[in-house]
Amino acid sequence: METYLRKRKVLMIPGPTEVSFSVLAAMSRPVMAHYGPEWTPIITETTDMLKKVFQTRNDVFIMPGSGTLSMEASVVSLFERGDKVLSIVSGFFGKRFRDLAFSHGAKVIEHRVTFGEPIEPDAVDRKLAQEKDVKAITVIHNETSSGTVAPIKQLGEVARKHDALLIVDSISSLGGVDLRTDEWNVDVNASASQKCIGVPPGLSLIAVGERAWESMKKRKSPIPGIYMNLSMWREAAKKAGSPVTTPSSLILGLRASLIEILEEGLENRFRRHALAGRAVREGVKAMGLQLFATKEEYASNTVTVIKTPRGIDDAKLREVMSERHGIMIGGGLGELEGKTFRIGHMANTASRTYIIPTISALESTLSGLGFKLEAGKAVAAVHKTFE
Ligand SMILES: Cc1ncc(COP(=O)(O)O)c(C=O)c1O
Structure with a gap:
């Protein structure tokens, strides 16, 4: 199981994403x-x-x-x-x-x-x-x-x-x-x-x-x-x-x-992505992190960009997410490299099946890297959004 998880990473990067x-x-x-x-x-x-x-x-x-x-x-x-x-x-x-x-x-x-x-x-x-x-x-x-x-x-x-x-x-x-x-x-x-x-x-x-x-x-x-x-x-x-x-x-x-x-229907699919986006944002905010988007009504429902908190090395954060939890998340791009990290929630990953473990792993990883947070609060916020 351990070896399988190390080899097979869950793609919570903003593409490519998990396929059915x-x-x-x-x-x-x-x-x-x-x-x-x-x-x-x-x-x-x-x-x-x-x-x-x-x-x-x-x-x-x-x-x-x-x-x-x-x-x-x-x-x-x-x-x-x-x-x-x-x-x-x-x-x-x-x-x-x-x-x-x-x-x-x-x-x-x-x-x-x-x-x-x-x-x-x-x-x-x-x-x-x-x-x-x-x-x-x-x-x-x-x-x-x-x-x-x-x-x-x-x-x-x-x-x-x-x-x-x-x-x-x-x-x-x-x-x-x-x-x-x-x-x-x-x-x-x-x-x-x-x-x-x-x-x-x-x-x-x-x-x-x-x-x-x-x-x-x-x-x-x-x-x-x-x-x-x-x-x-x-x-x-x-x-x-x-x-x-x-x-x-x-x-x-x-x-x-x-x-x-x-079969899912476009309307339902857009709604599912909107809910997924909201769940990730609620989780991230409950952890005490800041979204990069300045106005939440313009925040993406398929990728959440998060400001890397002061004192956290984002490469290390992504490494622990990947190596310990088997979940890949994305780094910042261009001038935002090192300053932001990104979670993709697209197609199949725009669901509680993928988002709850990701937020839970993120909470544990950040805490392990010394970021002060209230354990379980983010996961509870995600559950609440999905209720
Ligand atoms: C908005 C947007 N445009 C363009 C690209 C580039 O696409 P590709 O890497 O498939 O060439 C990406 C890839 O992440 C993207 O997200």
């Missing part, structure tokens, strides 16, 4: 070809289910790759040299979108938000009015580095008002937090398999709306390359195909997970 038995079972069958009469109904059904999770009637693609690929595919396909892009930077991944746009030649205007603070749509509105001719806004829905959520509905209204495209990264929120791609005017929604979708890493998921296609048609130069060229994915999808060999086993895992997600 049905996903594992679906991936364990003999490899299938990514085309042909057996494959066509599978990819068609999977794509249709994915559209429901993206809450879109437009195109969705399943590409081999990580989340960054879906972000970069949107940049490569939409932006030409000199295009004006407003990048909202409220954490580590906002910077990544900014840097991707910049490195592919866009003229990037950064809209910086103090990490941990909410994004103010009015401030974005004013910036767009000032700048004029902004082609697109990039924003992270759920900033996994700061544990905050962006007001996408309001940003969608602002984007429309200024005739700018809205490109959203939902890598750590899709399937866990409500994000209505079509209704909220999201033109490109970039995501991935390994977080709230509950599938191993390796699939890049992307939804592309009509306004984004129109914008691509108006490009002066053709979209470069193949892999990230969304128009090639659209062309191939007309015949249930893809421009590259897709990982059929992972897609079978995705299919199994989407069946589970839709």
